[in-house]
Amino acid sequence: MNKSKPKYMQIIDAAVIAIAENGYHQAQVSKIAKQAGVADGTIYLYFKNKEDILISLFEEKMGTFVEKINEKIAGKETAAEKLLMLIETHFRLLSEDHHLAIVTQLEIRQSNKELRLKINDILKGYLSVIDRILIEGKETGEFSSDLDVRLARQMIFGTIDETVTSWVMNEERYDLNALTFSVHRLLINGCGSRDK
Amino acid sequence: MNKSKPKYMQIIDAAVIAIAENGYHQAQVSKIAKQAGVADGTIYLYFKNKEDILISLFEEKMGTFVEKINEKIAGKETAAEKLLMLIETHFRLLSEDHHLAIVTQLEIRQSNKELRLKINDILKGYLSVIDRILIEGKETGEFSSDLDVRLARQMIFGTIDETVTSWVMNEERYDLNALTFSVHRLLINGCGSRDK
Amino acid sequence: MNKSKPKYMQIIDAAVIAIAENGYHQAQVSKIAKQAGVADGTIYLYFKNKEDILISLFEEKMGTFVEKINEKIAGKETAAEKLLMLIETHFRLLSEDHHLAIVTQLEIRQSNKELRLKINDILKGYLSVIDRILIEGKETGEFSSDLDVRLARQMIFGTIDETVTSWVMNEERYDLNALTFSVHRLLINGCGSRDK
Amino acid sequence: MNKSKPKYMQIIDAAVIAIAENGYHQAQVSKIAKQAGVADGTIYLYFKNKEDILISLFEEKMGTFVEKINEKIAGKETAAEKLLMLIETHFRLLSEDHHLAIVTQLEIRQSNKELRLKINDILKGYLSVIDRILIEGKETGEFSSDLDVRLARQMIFGTIDETVTSWVMNEERYDLNALTFSVHRLLINGCGSRDK
DNA sequence: CATGAATGAGCATTCATTCAT
DNA sequence: CATGAATGAATGCTCATTCAT
CATH class of the missing domain: 1.10.357.10 (Tetracycline Repressor, domain 2)
Known part of the structure; x- marks a missing residue:
């Protein structure tokens, strides 16, 4: 977890948008990743799950x-x-x-x-x-x-x-x-x- | 939907107990049915979904x-x-x-x-x-x-x-x-x- | 787990074929189910996992x-x-x-x-x-x-x-x-x- | 593939230890690399895969x-x-x-x-x-x-x-x-x- | 030579709902 | 009315490999 990296906030901001636009249960990790402009796996370099x-x-x-x-x-x-x-x-x-x-x-x-x-x-x-x-x-x-x-x-x-x-x-x-x-x-x- | 039948309230009361004891996402229809003492399918005679x-x-x-x-x-x-x-x-x-x-x-x-x-x-x-x-x-x-x-x-x-x-x-x-x-x-x- | 049901053996036999033909790691549950002629979920009525x-x-x-x-x-x-x-x-x-x-x-x-x-x-x-x-x-x-x-x-x-x-x-x-x-x-x- | 370099054997020995201690399926390339004291990517300078x-x-x-x-x-x-x-x-x-x-x-x-x-x-x-x-x-x-x-x-x-x-x-x-x-x-x- | 951040394909399992009996 | 066996869609996470530095 490297919170200093810009990607950390980038993913969090993407999560806010993905959840707001799709709903909590429809905001799959893949949607958050797509919104953040990173690969699914990249999420897991910055967050445990x-x-x-x-x-x-x-x-x-x-x-x-x-x-x-x-x-x-x-x-x-x-x-x-x-x-x-x-x-x-x-x-x-x-x-x-x-x-x-x-x-x-x-x-x-x-x-x-x-x-x-x-x-x-x-x-x-x-x-x-x-x-x-x-x-x-x-x-x-x-x-x-x-x-x-x-x-x-x-x-x-x-x-x-x-x-x-x-x-x-x-x-x-x-x-x-x-x-x-x-x-x-x-x-x-x-x-x-x-x-x- | 036959709300006059006792089974209607029976299922609702079972749902309250099942949800309280298992949590919202763990209160599957089958658990509610079991708690109500009816078969899974019976639920759908009294409720749409x-x-x-x-x-x-x-x-x-x-x-x-x-x-x-x-x-x-x-x-x-x-x-x-x-x-x-x-x-x-x-x-x-x-x-x-x-x-x-x-x-x-x-x-x-x-x-x-x-x-x-x-x-x-x-x-x-x-x-x-x-x-x-x-x-x-x-x-x-x-x-x-x-x-x-x-x-x-x-x-x-x-x-x-x-x-x-x-x-x-x-x-x-x-x-x-x-x-x-x-x-x-x-x-x-x-x-x-x-x-x- | 109902071992008396024919479906139990049906799935086991399908597993043997699926594993033999696809290899251990390529014998996905869905392949076994397909070979057995049942739905994926049915497997879990007869086997824990x-x-x-x-x-x-x-x-x-x-x-x-x-x-x-x-x-x-x-x-x-x-x-x-x-x-x-x-x-x-x-x-x-x-x-x-x-x-x-x-x-x-x-x-x-x-x-x-x-x-x-x-x-x-x-x-x-x-x-x-x-x-x-x-x-x-x-x-x-x-x-x-x-x-x-x-x-x-x-x-x-x-x-x-x-x-x-x-x-x-x-x-x-x-x-x-x-x-x-x-x-x-x-x-x-x-x-x-x-x-x- | 440079088998003369000591790193070649270093990685092989690391693999033996990593596999023995973690099990075959838990001995990821990253674990072998860590055990060998090299970066993940370095593995691929000495081995195809x-x-x-x-x-x-x-x-x-x-x-x-x-x-x-x-x-x-x-x-x-x-x-x-x-x-x-x-x-x-x-x-x-x-x-x-x-x-x-x-x-x-x-x-x-x-x-x-x-x-x-x-x-x-x-x-x-x-x-x-x-x-x-x-x-x-x-x-x-x-x-x-x-x-x-x-x-x-x-x-x-x-x-x-x-x-x-x-x-x-x-x-x-x-x-x-x-x-x-x-x-x-x-x-x-x-x-x-x-x-x- | 060496690094390590980034990639992205792939899969076991759950559970609401149906329907033949 | 009542049953419960069967269905099948849907998803978080891992890890071998790459490549810009």
Whole structure:
């Protein structure tokens, strides 16, 4: 596995397209290889097996997600602003990448339980960003002091995820980014903010 | 398709058990038939194909869900109380049926996009219950008058769903029902309720 | 695995032909199925996997071998006569079945070590027939009393096997059965027979 | 093909080790190359293809075999003594080289029919040593004058080969060399020797 | 001479569905 | 109505060989 080689990302990007266009179960290794412009066997120079492509795909994309969100959050002072940045970035990154949105919201969820558990592990990096915002909000008094962080995180992630999934299922017919402030308002209210 | 015959429900119940115990992709038609105590071929006297079993399964269970929730809601006056009943009933019904919880939260989501869209259609019956509560809440002034019903519904459903899924993924190690009031509080806050 | 069904033997016989005509590594399951006149999947109603076909093949054929040899031996009095019957039957059964001869002498030996060990186990039934003849011969004084039974058995089996393999490798251009008496004489001499 | 270069033998020796330790079908060219300390591609500067490695391996080792046996035989007077030397040397050379014993007795036999025929050709050099001893023995009267040389050779080679194979299959748990005299006695008897 | 990244043909097995009984 | 034996399409992965460097 040589992650520095451009072919590594080339195959991952091809997988996103192949899965988005053909569906999870119809994205055979040969289709991914063809999309990447390499031979079938070449895939296996960079990935252990098909599952490894999907895990790596999720790792890479989620890594970028967390990274970009952290960058955006860095300069913000209040937890509410940070949450806004998180929602805004989450919506924007998926708005900008049609294929990725389909893959993360619809297709990759068809993977088996084992793979889903691995994906869930990777997701923890993102969820802990939410947790840190919530804890900070509680400390600064922005959020209710008796807020249950786990439940609040589940509300935030559940709401964002459901919003994006609905948008994808509705074939992205409306502007996801336009929902940022409304969703933010709902969640901030939920967290017991008194800043209104 | 003879839905009056007991064998229809017998096969659906067998499917829930077979899927919960073996996983979605390992619940072959032959396993469902064996669990139901019928021959493989018999399945096809009651269902068009395997997908039809899953759709019917979801229809039947979701029907019961909506029915029971509506019963509970009927006597309640405020939207907040109705939402409480909805959360309470949702959590309780899944707490009481271990197999069903696994199937709805983890396994059935591995189905392909086409089937997921059909399941989403069935889900609309449940979502409209939420919508009615929200609209009523806005009319009575319990909820913010500028509340976006679609977004609020996505928050409510997304939060409940994420809460239950987390509980199932954590192997139901804690009491889901105990979370009812906290989740209700989060969502009521989110909806801009001023009843505190 | 239903060994009473005619299809079981039908597939085994097809495997012998397919392997003899195509070679061990070119006898794909689909070729065996085609030769047997059944669908590929049907093979798996009667055999666990491809290896199981080969093991069963060897078991069945070797079982017949031992059975027929024991029948022939039954009526004979001296160990020398019994050995003659064994050689005669061994040569004759393989002379009569061109495909089987190729499979047992050339093709099946290409199987992997694991399978070869299983085949060796099955072979023990045949080797113990030889051992019994040798022990009896020592008891009656036909064979040298200090004969090492294991070594003598290895000589007998090694000689017979090498003779048949050479015959098959020479494309069966001469009459294998005609060698029976010469081979018998060699082996009887080797065992220290004094009956000349 | 540059057989003068040390790398030629280096690769052959690596092949013996790789095959003995991994099994015939698991001894990929890349493993042989790694064992030899060269790049995969380098193999093809010294050998036409993988099969050529195996044929060359057998040629080299069998050449050494015949050479050493001929040296030992040279000084002996009787055919019986020569046969004893042959058996003794055969057993000793394989006893001394664990890897080679596994390769020649178990692994290389898994090769396909075509390769086996080529190996058989190489083997003829060894078999003609046996033939010469037999003919000489017949001429000197040590062996029966009506001895069929081809059959006797098959007995001798078959017995020796079977004895060594059994020893390898029994994980070399006993002393192969200790069997030399017993095997010699069996074979001498078989050839109708009257020198007792 | 030597390298090693890239190639791409080839195959055992599963399982939803059918249909003769 | 019910059965269950039979069907056959569909795919991830390996590894001998090549060739640009």
